[in-house]
Amino acid sequence: MDFYVELPPEMLEKARELGVRQEDITEQFVTGSGSGGQKINKTSSCVLLRHVPTGTMVRCQKHREQSKNRISAYKLLILKIEEQVKGRRSVLAQKIYKIKKQKQKRSKRAKAKMLHDKAHKSEIKEQRRPVQL
Numbered sequence: 001m002d003f004y005v006e007l008p009p010e011m012l013e014k015a016r017e018l019g020v021r022q023e024d025i026t027e028q029f030v031t032g033s034g035s036g037g038q039k040i041n042k043t044s045s046c047v048l049l050r051h052v053p054t055g056t057m058v059r060c061q062k063h064r065e066q067s068k069n070r071i072s073a074y075k076l077l078i079l080k081i082e083e084q085v086k087g088r089r090s091v092l093a094q095k096i097y098k099i100k101k102q103k104q105k106r107s108k109r110a111k112a113k114m115l116h117d118k119a120h121k122s123e124i125k126e127q128r129r130p131v132q133l
Contacts, residue, residue, distance in 0.1 A: 005071050015078050018085055025077070026050045027070075032061045047073040056080050 003015070003022050028048040032040040046061040047069045058080060060073035083090040088097075106114070 003074060005067075005074055007071065007074055011075055011078055014082060018078070018081055020051065020078060020081055024052050025074075026052060029066060034061070045069055049073045049077050051077060051081060054081060054084060056084065 003012070004027075007015070026049070028050070029044040030046045030048055031042065031044050032046040034040065043066075045064060045066045046059065047066065049058045049060075050056070056077065058073050058077040060069045060076060062072050063069050079090075079092050083092050087093065
C-alpha cells in the first residue's frame with residue numbers, strides 16, 4: 001500500500017489497518033485563503049483530499065510549501081478516518097478526552113484534599129526554619 005507522499009511508518013500502518021488506499025483518495029490543489037497577502041491568493045499551495053468511500057474531506061494550509069501541506073493532509077485524513085471507524089478508541093479521541101479531563105474543574109472533595117495537603121506541607125516547611133533568638 002504505497003502513497004504518493006512519504007508518510008511515517010506509523011501512519012502507513014494505520015492506513016493499512018483501516019484499509020485506506022491511494023486509489024480511493026482524490027487530490028486537489030487550490031489557492032489558499034485568509035491572511036497572507038497576495039502570495040497566498042496566487043499560489044495553489046492548499047491541498048484538498050477527499051476519501052471517496054467514506055466521503056471524508058480534509059483541507060490543509062498549514063505550511064508555505066505544497067509538498068508539506070500534502071503530507072500533513074494525508075496524516076490528517078488518516079486520523080479523521082480512524083476517528084470515524086474506531087470512535088472513542090481512536091488516538092485523536094483519546095487526546096481530546098485527556099485534555100478535557102485536565103481542564104475539568106476539580107470536585108469539592110478533591111479540592112479540599114489538595115488544600116489540606118498544601119497546608120500540611122507548609123507546616124513542615126515552617127518547622128525547618130532556624131530558630132531566631
